[in-house]
Amino acid sequence: MDYDLIVPYIPNLRRYARALVGDRDGADDLVQDTLERAVRKFHLWRPGDLRAWLFSIMHNVFVNQLKARRIPTDMEIDELIAAPASSVSGEDVRDLQRALNGLAAEQREVLLLVALEDMSYADVSRTLGIPMGTVMSRLSRGRERLRRALDREPAKAGLKVVS
């Protein structure tokens, strides 16, 4: 029963991971690790918000992956983790991904949970284990930064990514 409860969330987890990590294989590895951990820890889940629980597991796995690569999560250069994927097609997609990768990982998480998962500030706060105030400040900084990156991009070839 456990796994069948989780399966319906796989598409959402993949969508979020794809945007967070940037390349398909890296994202699916993150999803895979998250699912395995969720199944192992399922006895710890108490009936409640299963989505928030799964995304919080993904957050922990993601943070551990960043640590394993010795890249501090608060560093503003995440291009290293998520080199624009060759599998992504279309110049604008690459621009968006590059702009996203220019955000600090912690800003990217908040921004994507709100934009893709329609999470409320309270959901994000619970999922990432951070105070609401932090959710809001990361969101506004993340939006601002992404906006600036995208506004700078339009149609110019060989543009430079925010560093």
Place this chain on the structure above:
Amino acid sequence: MSEHDDARLKALLKKHFDPVVTEPIPARMYLRRPPWIGYARAAMLVAAGLAMGLALPLLRPPAAPALSAGGAPFALRAARAHAVYAPEVRHPVEVDATQQDHLVKWLSKRVGVALKIPVLAAEGFELLGGRLLPGPEGPVAQFMYQDGAGKRLTLYASKPNRAESLTAFRFVREGPVSVFYWIDRECGYALSGELDRATLTRIATSVYKQLEP
């Protein structure tokens, strides 16, 4: 003024990443399960075929709101049943409220519990009717109510599943659907609706009082 305001940013992100939702799920995500799941799965495949049938339509279309908050299995099933039938325009129920006596007798007999239909007129909701649904351990009854504005509520009732423990009043959200549920020795009830928590609590309290004298 940036052309990328908050709503546009969101739309841009959704446009680029929503297609991931409909990509086929890689097989490895199904296969690497602990061994005990193999046994559970064999049983599930048979028993839950119908339940999955309910879940899949929610999963497939990218336009549909993504499945969100989970809940206990019972509440989750109730929320899904609500999501499937509440939007029905022409066939929201199998038996409508004009045949209320028949409806109660029929569903009580099939579910195996002496069901009662709570009156929610004081809350502004009138009974539309009910239907029979498949559940993991037998038939389930769903009663549907509607208010003057067309907002719908469903009451989901089944015999308690042996695997699920008894529980007092609980609240969960499954996407836009809020669910109040309680499971006693005789029957499990879940009241679902796209309502705020305070409103649903008030109505659920009324339902509870009428069902559990």
